[in-house]
Amino acid sequence: MADDRDERAWAALAIGRLDAERGELGPTPLIPFPLPGQGVTLLFKDESAHPTGGLKHRSARALFRHAIACGRITEGGTVVEATGGNAAVAQAYMARLLGLPYVAVMPGKDDPAKARPVRELGGECRFVTPPLAIYDEARRVADDTGGCYLDQFAWAERALDWRGDDVAGELFAQVPDAAWVVVGAGTGATAASLGRYVRHRGLAARLAVVDPENSAYFPGWATGARDYATGMPSRIEGIGRPRMEPGFLPSLVDLMLPVPDAASVAGARAVRAATGLAVGGSTGANLWGALRLAARLMERGEEGTIVSLVADAGERHLRGVHDDGWAAGKGLDPAPYAAVIERFLAGGGWEEPAR
CATH class of the missing domain: 3.40.50.1100 (Rossmann fold)
Structure with missing residues (x-):
């Protein structure tokens, strides 16, 4: 029970930080x-x-807030997303705000310019080919780390208020x-x-x-x-x-x-x-x-x-x-x-x- 109470306390604190932001x-x-x-x-x-310079900032905040409330993101857990765009930067920002590890799985060959803004926020980028393999790879990384695959295409519509x-x-x-x-x-x-x-x-x-x-x-x-x-x-x-x-x-x-x-x-x-x-x-x-x-x-x-x-x-x-x-x-x-x-x-x- 103590661990459960601690986890709920962290969730409330984390959501409070997102709301304050x-x-x-x-x-x-x-x-x-x-x-x-x-x-x-x-x-x-x-x-x-x-x-983070765009509309994805809202989506990232909402996704984190919703995933924490659902128990999908937990204290110290790795957050993973399959994305090649601005979503990765916004999500890396939210992960840093909450002190969480973040991994963006991106399509194609290693692109330092695309990865730089994510890495500057403390996130990790992994590039995979073919491009459609990013989704399976993101699930694999989340499974291997015991973390959460955010999956914006499945969850953003539910998360954004x-x-x-x-x-x-x-x-x-x-x-x-x-x-x-x-x-x-x-x-x-x-x-x-x-x-x-x-x-x-x-x-x-x-x-x-x-x-x-x-x-x-x-x-x-x-x-x-x-x-x-x-x-x-x-x-x-x-x-x-x-x-x-x-x-x-x-x-x-x-x-x-x-x-x-x-x-x-x-x-x-x-x-x-x-x-x-x-x-x-x-x-x-x-x-x-x-x-x-x-x-x-x-x-x-x-x-x-x-x-x-x-x-x-x-x-x-x-x-x-x-x-x-x-x-x-x-x-x-x-x-x-x-x-x-x-x-x-x-x-x-x-x-x-x-x-």
Whole structure:
């Protein structure tokens, strides 16, 4: 019994530390994005203001909090995740806050640049090939260490709160009259929390989800096939999946907008030009979707506020979506989509290039 009491005491202390970290940060700020004309407003909630530079900071905190409350993470236990993106940095931050060992299993060959921010936070990175082997390897590491495999795709949707004390509550406290909220889907957790909050509060806001090429979310939503899969990876970091993940809840989504990958690149560059933030492609996809919605509202003579997210920002994106060489290497030409954005922001109509 003594050990059980000690474990519960540690859990309460650890969750208290996570809650205190959230309280110290306060709400992330809103950034206006200039639109032509009157009546339609576009705001970006800047999640890059988090200490680890992105939206995954919230998800990591929620995952740790939930896993501790469920008894999956225990005092001194190793935390393991299979991820190649920002989630590893955010989770390493939370692990350090709680004094826990952390291992990120990443796809591909050893990449010191990708591993550096995790290792600087005291975490360990292990690279494996083929890329899809990261999930089995993460489970193996967790089993070998007696630790917890976080498994964000299975747990984030359950962990991220939708009743008011996370991104949904913050966003609607700042913009209570939002007509549309535009986000991407990675694990599906952010979209699910926003959609649930809207229904919980009886709000008029509608939820739009942008989806990149090769992702299963848009065709799965359109066809109603919960097992839809493309088997192809997304070129846009942080959003899109080769299969319909369990955390994506189609019933909560009012509209899905497929976004060409080159449009995501053009959108990221447009956000940087307007705000100075070197955002990633997921934020670029958010902008493209938000502008399409804004154009639709304007064409109908409607008014309203559209809110989206700056999912993350950082210098590393200057070597990615903001670099012409990177785009060319991916076979992407953002110029036609940049022209669409420029024409619209100058007061012209919205006309997408032929594909």
